[in-house]
Amino acid sequence: MAHTNGLDAQHLMKMLGELLHKEQEKWNPKVFKVTGHTEMEVLGQHRDRIVKWILSLNKEFRFLPETLGLCISLLDRFLNLVKVRPKYLPCVAISCLYIAAKTLEEDEVIPSTVDLVKTINCVCTVAEVLRMEAIVLNKLSWDIKRVTPVDFLHVIHSLLMYYHPQLLDVLCNVTPSQLLTLLTRKTLNCLSLHQLSSYRPSVITLAVVSLELEQITTAWLSICVMVQKMLDINMESFVKCREIVGQFLSQQGLLQSGYKFRSIRRSKSMKRKAIDDDDYCDEIYEGIKRLYNEDVSMEFNVDMRMSCGKEVNQHQDIDPRNNFCIPAVSAN
Numbered sequence: 001m002a003h004t005n006g007l008d009a010q011h012l013m014k015m016l017g018e019l020l021h022k023e024q025e026k027w028n029p030k031v032f033k034v035t036g037h038t039e040m041e042v043l044g045q046h047r048d049r050i051v052k053w054i055l056s057l058n059k060e061f062r063f064l065p066e067t068l069g070l071c072i073s074l075l076d077r078f079l080n081l082v083k084v085r086p087k088y089l090p091c092v093a094i095s096c097l098y099i100a101a102k103t104l105e106e107d108e109v110i111p112s113t114v115d116l117v118k119t120i121n122c123v124c125t126v127a128e129v130l131r132m133e134a135i136v137l138n139k140l141s142w143d144i145k146r147v148t149p150v151d152f153l154h155v156i157h158s159l160l161m162y163y164h165p166q167l168l169d170v171l172c173n174v175t176p177s178q179l180l181t182l183l184t185r186k187t188l189n190c191l192s193l194h195q196l197s198s199y200r201p202s203v204i205t206l207a208v209v210s211l212e213l214e215q216i217t218t219a220w221l222s223i224c225v226m227v228q229k230m231l232d233i234n235m236e237s238f239v240k241c242r243e244i245v246g247q248f249l250s251q252q253g254l255l256q257s258g259y260k261f262r263s264i265r266r267s268k269s270m271k272r273k274a275i276d277d278d279d280y281c282d283e284i285y286e287g288i289k290r291l292y293n294e295d296v297s298m299e300f301n302v303d304m305r306m307s308c309g310k311e312v313n314q315h316q317d318i319d320p321r322n323n324f325c326i327p328a329v330s331a332n
Helices: 009-026 044-061 065-081 086-104 113-120 126-139 149-163 176-190 194-198 201-216 220-230 235-251 283-290
Strands: none
Touching (some): 009 201, 065 086, 194 235, 201 220
16 A cells, blocks of 8 residues: 555645645736747747746755746736746746745755856856846735745645545655655756646646556546545636646657556556656755655655645555545635
């Protein structure tokens, strides 16, 4: 039977309710132009390239997934408020990453501005980063925190493991933390697609989770409908978002996870990408393995830092449930 994460249902539902309330209160859709003067204004293609660059930088910084999610949220909000020339986009992105790190990371993890500039090795100077950081904060009225798909992912994944602990039993050697690692990787990759910035974070998360569940269980649809109702997500919006996410992940070669089943025969197309590929355990996701107190004798040695994911490991000793039946939750 799969590990559970140690939280009781009441705490999980409270966490989810708080996320839904914050999403309802603060979130607004973001829109990026797809055509225009490429030297004078940031288009969707510019935004997507810079987000992919930010995600790639994390091999150097090793920030939490929540930090990257918040960075992208800050970037999108700023770009929707201010007309930025593409040549200034790297400086804006780095400033957003720095703000997100200062907000969510432990002090010892945050590099100095000098080290930050040296690590990224780009055209920004220390003075430019500091100046842009002040501009971003002022334009956003110092209102930094926003709910991101990564935040929802932790809670939804925990609910799945609590109410449906046998979900991973059909898979060979896949732990809850490995599933969360894979889902996090896919979710962050999806955030590099500007078309998804017009969808609620909870919708994006459910779209990614639903595509993964479809590869694991034939009951994926009924599970997703329950979660969809619990999140009060419009079905039409969910279906459209799921189509965009599925097409994008397929184009990136990330859609199929290549699960190996214990007793169910699957087509070769399901095994195109092995679950234990070298890039599966990117440094960004090492801390996830600590979420469930698994006996992990890995080559990594990363301390879990404060995050939404860490809160999901606060309590122990719960009774797993065999039936997936999640109570309703209100955003109010």
